[in-house]
Amino acid sequence: MSETYNFTIDGKEITGRPGQTILQAADEAGVYIPRLCAHKELCAHGSCRVCTVMVNGRPQSACTQPAGAGMVVENETPKLLGMRKQLIDMLFVEGNHFCMFCEKSGNCELQGLAYRFGIMAPQHPYMFQKKDVDASHPDIYIDQNRCIVCARCVRASHDVDGKSAFGFVGRGIHKKIAFNAEHNLSETKLAATDMAAGICPVGAIIKKRVGFAIPVGQRKYDTKPIGSDIEKR
Amino acid sequence: MSAPNPNRIVIEPVTRVEGHGKVTILLDDQKKVKQARLHVVEFRGFERFIQGRPYWEVPVLVQRLCGICPVSHHLAAAKAMDVIVGADTLTPTAEKMRRLMHYGQTFQSHALHFFHLVSPDLLFGFDADPAIRNVIGVAQKFPELAVQGVMMRKYGQEIIKATSGKKIHGTGAIPGGINKNLSIAERDEFLKDLEQQMSWARGALKIARDFTVTHLKDLADFGSFNSNHLSLIREDGAMDLYHGNLRAIDFQGNKIFDQVDYQGYTKYIKEEVRDWSYMKFPFITSLGPEKGWYRVGPLARLNTADFIDTPEAEAARKEFMAVTQGKPNNITMAYHWSRMIELLHAAEKISELLHDKDLQGTDLVVKGQRREEGVGLIEAPRGTLFHHYKVNEDDQIVMANLIVSTTHNNEPMNRAVEKVAKDHLSGVQITEGLLNRVEVAIRAYDPCLSCATHAMGKMPLEVKLVGPDGEVLDVRRS
Incomplete structure (x- = not known):
């Protein structure tokens, strides 16, 4: 089960590992998919739908959808941003x-x-x-x-x-x-x-x-937008 | 709505003050002024809707009362919460950071009022064409003054940002202390501009002083009357804008009460509600509502203080008090002069604090025995500001009472309006001169009607004259 596979998010080649969701694989690859209910230390819930991406042309929540070889995932599109x-x-x-x-x-x-x-x-x-x-x-x-x-x-x-x-x-x-x-x-x-x-x-x-207690300027998203920590990877 | 009998003039809204209000002038059958009232027509209800909120949220929440002096509400609420969390003595860094925030606030607020709201009246005269008697007119004819006003506001706002995190509605003061210190880099930025700001403050003081002294004969009677005065005072009798005990004096300077711990203010101050205004009428309990009303703000503070602990402001205070032979000054228009003395005092205090190494300390918060009730007072730019809260064992606010500066000045502003109307209204025509003189009298108090009713808005002016049968005789808007 240690075999890896490849798929794309917005054309970028992503390497996934067995058992990973699209969200988890994207995080590892430094691609930020917005989310609210998802948390890395919890099981997926799929309720907020903010992480919805297009998988081979169909909408799926990235936090619940297992990643798979050859998938074509769209994340940062005007349509998804609007949604x-x-x-x-x-x-x-x-x-x-x-x-x-x-x-x-x-x-x-x-x-x-x-x-x-x-x-x-x-x-x-x-x-x-x-x-x-x-x-x-x-x-x-x-x-x-x-x-x-x-x-x-x-x-x-x-x-x-x-x-x-x-x-x-x-x-x-x-x-x-x-x-x-x-x-x-x-x-x-x-x-x-x-x-x-x-x-x-x-x-x-x-x-x-x-x-x-934390002053303005030192709060988590004061100087960098949410998702920056993932995009840095 | 309108009175069935007397003629009635309504000035609504009043301009170049913060908030929304109107003036009604009632005439008798001989067309003489019978009564004049300043109505504050906004309602917000902060005291009610903060009930149930956690106490540590209040200093940040309640400052939304105002966009002009939110720091005053922020600090008064924080001081009340210090009592709640048992922080009886703050760390030097916390106290001095808060003071710096407050002096920055006083500096920018006084500069705003003087340069943007009042200077058109002083520079062009009360009867000047309203088309030029405004801040744009000042910018065109006295561009260097207009720039000074903007730059002084900016300096004060930057201090607020450095101490509270934001120029407006920051989060710096927290129950028991402060959430940041002042970095060396921040301090050095302020020190660079300090002398220029001091110099401009001296210049503004000179304009206000010269205007008052030159026109003293006319101004002495303009909307003026004898009154009691109230403010916080330091234990040694010095003016202190951040903390102290309450002192009230009568119009001759006799003490009504002195060095009163404000935690027990309800024994000394009561509030009366009148059905024609959302703004309450506070009074000194021992004197009753008829005689117990008083003034607060720069004029009152100059009158109550034994001295000012910064040299230039103290010299200016002595000159100011000499005009009335050391007795309290009851001239309404002297507010402007006293306000500019405080502007310079604030600049001197900022200088003092910037040179104090305690601002770079790291001990920021203290806590002690939790209490269920706390009162926080501060000398806001417009006068003494009271915040009083009760908190339940679940940390929720269950009672809030705010008495803001403008509320204390409610009765005096009404008196000033009535005096001006009696002196300057002739016949049933609302002249531009009357319109502006009424506003000038109100403006001297630098009222923030938004704060006073915990409301928001701006304040253009309309005057309506209504005959005995309710017929509208004249309407005029500024």
């Missing part, structure tokens, strides 16, 4: 994302993608949905206004932390994070040191009392 912008746009208007006073600003992957894609303002109308905040945990604060339902916390808590502190309830527009507890987050076994507490791509799950 990704629409997805990011919809995530912004569906939640209540106030970047100006969100402590995740500058480290936020949703904001980072919006900047990378040159989204200046949403094209869709804001939905201004009423969302819950749970501050009951002594060390962790959950703000559902900012949740993009990526399930990173759900997977991390279940698969890595072994606590299953998070799950989902509701369907469609009503789908949201729920806690494995009778009333609130403080009743779960979630700890600030858990992977689930630090893996949120946006500011929905934050560690309390950290706030704005």
Whole structure:
């Protein structure tokens, strides 16, 4: 199973290894495919669809689609960029994302993608949905206004932390994070040191009392766009 | 909406101030001014919608009240949060970085107000053609002054950026301290331009001083009245724009209260709500709403301070106080002179701080015993700014009360408007002269009506005159 194979992304020759998804092979080759729900330490989820690429002319999520010999993958095309912008746009208007006073600003992957894609303002109308905040945990604060339902916390808590502190309830527009507890987050076994507490791509799950400790200019995406770390490889 | 009886003039909106408001002048049956009111017609509700937010978010969130002096809100909220996290004494680096941020803010805000908003009135006169009596007119006739105004603002804004991360709405002050120090490279950039800024500040002070002294006879009565004055004061009686205790004096300089720890301000200050304005009316509790109103801001600070701890500003203060024989100065238009004394004081303080090695320290944050309630006060460019919060055990804000500078000056601004209207309105015609004189009186306070109602917008002016039967007799817009 150690045999490698080749395929192309936007015409660039990529070497894949058996068992790799397109996203994983692209990362290794220094080709950035935008993503939100995908995380290298978690199993794929395929829910945000931001990593959608065209594989032999058909749309597939790069985080779930195994790479294969001879595949012709399109990533940075105007059509895909337009689609990704629409997805990011919809995530912004569906939640209540106030970047100006969100402590995740500058480290936020949703904001980072919006900047990378040159989204200046949403094209869709804001939905201004009423969302819950749970501050009951002594060390962790959950703000559902900012949740993009990526399930990173759900997977991390279940698969890595072994606590299953998070799950989902509701369907469609009503789908949201729920806690494995009778009333609130403080009743779960979630700890600030858990992977689930630090893996949120946006500011929905934050560690309390950290706030704005990192000054502007030293935040992750202040000086280089999201994906730069992969493109450097 | 309109009063059934008296004639009514409405000036809406008022121009060259920050925020949105209008003036109503009520006439009696003899067409004399019966009453004048400054209404602030915006509403924002910050105090309500920050409830439920985590306390460490508040200094960054609540500064969005304002685009002119967000640093004041940022720092007042951070000072309140220092109390919440039990940081009773900040590290020298944190305190001095915050002070530098604040003096940079004062410097740019005072320069903005003087050069952009007020200088047209001082340089061209109150009766000059409005077509040239504006900042463009200043730029055309006095280009070097216009450039100075822009460059001084830039200097202050760059200091804010170096201390808070951004020129507007930064994140520098955090509960218990600051999130960065000042690098040597940043410091050296500011030192390069410092002497030029000092020189321009001296020049601005001279313009304001000369204008006031030259026109003292006319200005002494213009929108003026005796009032109480309130500000923070250092323990030794020095002016301190960043921290101190509360001092209130009456119009003759007698102390109403002194060295009051502002954590207990609710015992000394109350707020009255009137149904015709979104802006509240604060007053000194012991004197009641009728006699307890007071002024804040540069004029009040000059009046309450025993001295200023920087040499050039202190010399200017002595000259300023000599005009009223050492007694409090109650001339509304003297705000401009006092504001420029503070501009120079801010420049001197910036100089002092830039030469202090503590700014390069690395000990940035302290914490102590957590509390559930905290009050933060600061002397914002426009006056004393109160931030008061309660935080529950889950770290969420459950109560917020903000009393901003312009709110303290609510009653004085109303008095100033009424005085000007009584002195300058003749008949039922709204003249350009009246329109502008009313604005000049309001503008002296450098009001930020957006902050005062925690609202936003700009402020052109319309005057409406309504007869006893509600008929509109005259309308005029600036």
